[in-house]
Amino acid sequence: MSEQASSIDYIMEKASGPHFSGLRLNGLLSSLSSSSSTSPTHRTCSVSASASPLTPKQPFVIGVSGGAASGKTTVCDMIIQQLHDHRVVLVNQDSFYRGLTTAELERVHEYNFDHPDAFDTEQLLDCIQKLRSGQPYQIPIYDFKTHLRCSDSFRQVNASDVIILEGILVFHDPSVRNLMNMKIFVDTDVDVRLARRIRRDTVERGRDINFVLEQYAKFVKPAFDDFVLPSKKYADVIIPRGGENHVAIDLIVHNIESFIYSAPGSVYTGVDFCKKLCGVSVVRR
Ligand SMILES: Nc1ncnc2c1ncn2[C@@H]1O[C@H](COP(=O)(O)OP(=O)(O)O)[C@@H](O)[C@H]1O
Ligand SMILES: O=c1ccn([C@@H]2O[C@H](COP(=O)(O)O)[C@@H](O)[C@H]2O)c(=O)[nH]1
Helix, strand or coil, X not given: CCHHHHHHHHHXXXXXXXXXXXXXXXXXXXXXXXXXXXXXXXXHHCCCCCCCCCCCCCCEEEEEEECCCCCHHHHHHHHHHHCCCCCEEEEEHHHHECCCCHHHHHCHHHCCCCCHHHECHHHHHHHHHHHHCCCCEEEEEEECCCCEEEEEXXXXXCCCCEEEXXXXXXXXXXXHHCCCCEEEEEECCHHXXXXXXXXXXXXXXXXCHHHHHXXXXXXXXXXXXXXXXXXXXXXXXXXXXXHHXXXXXXXXXXXXXXXXXXXXCCCXXXXXXXXXXXXXXXXXX
């Protein structure tokens, strides 16, 4: 054990006598949390109480929405990196795209991938419900080049402390949205999103530039205005500039950790949380 960790243990043990009743971490955290959520100026670090209250050890569900190429995946990766002491699973809404039929494939230029009906939301809901109740799930694998799902392989995900659901329309369906304990919207300038999309779709997804621009004007932009932007109002936290915004990401991670450490039935103790605040790595019991 490091010197820093052992000295924190010493301080906490010393404090755990008659004086310790003054440091009830759960109460402290919940009062901090509720005071921040009532103040508009602290809105960026409040946690939504919209999902049903967490039962012991139930995973914390985070929704991350925003326009295509806004930096959602990048933000999720940064959150996951900082939550390295915990079991975190990332679920991409993209994995739940319905594979196109032969007829749809023949007229792929006319297919709207940005409409809510393009996703199998029933299956996505089933996935989040199962993961939330601690069951494993086999997530489909969608191929952006063929517009089909792999018929014989899946991504197996297991029970976790935190579930992050990322996608352009994860706030659209109320039954999915209501499973979330925290909702984040990544807000990136429209020109930046288009420039990134052109690069990604031509380089990584092997698309022709004319197809990308035509698809953008015909489907992506109108669907952003009709479905994605209106769902921004459900967000608890709005991150301007996506992954560049380290301050917002640090605040979010801090808030998630305070919930994990203070959840009823948590495997962590108040000492763990104090260690974490002091920058000491905490190992799950
Ligand atoms: N802050 C950033 N600066 C530069 N490029 C970025 C930044 N964030 C994301 N990108 C790039 O933009 C593209 C889309 O980012 P991604 O995180 O996958 O967005 P989304 O998941 O919203 O589609 C990727 O190629 C990624 O590398
Ligand atoms: O076969 C497909 C499926 C989806 N798209 C586009 O992808 C984006 C959503 O992905 P992000 O990772 O959130 O950027 C959406 O705008 C669809 O238009 C596609 O082009 N082809």
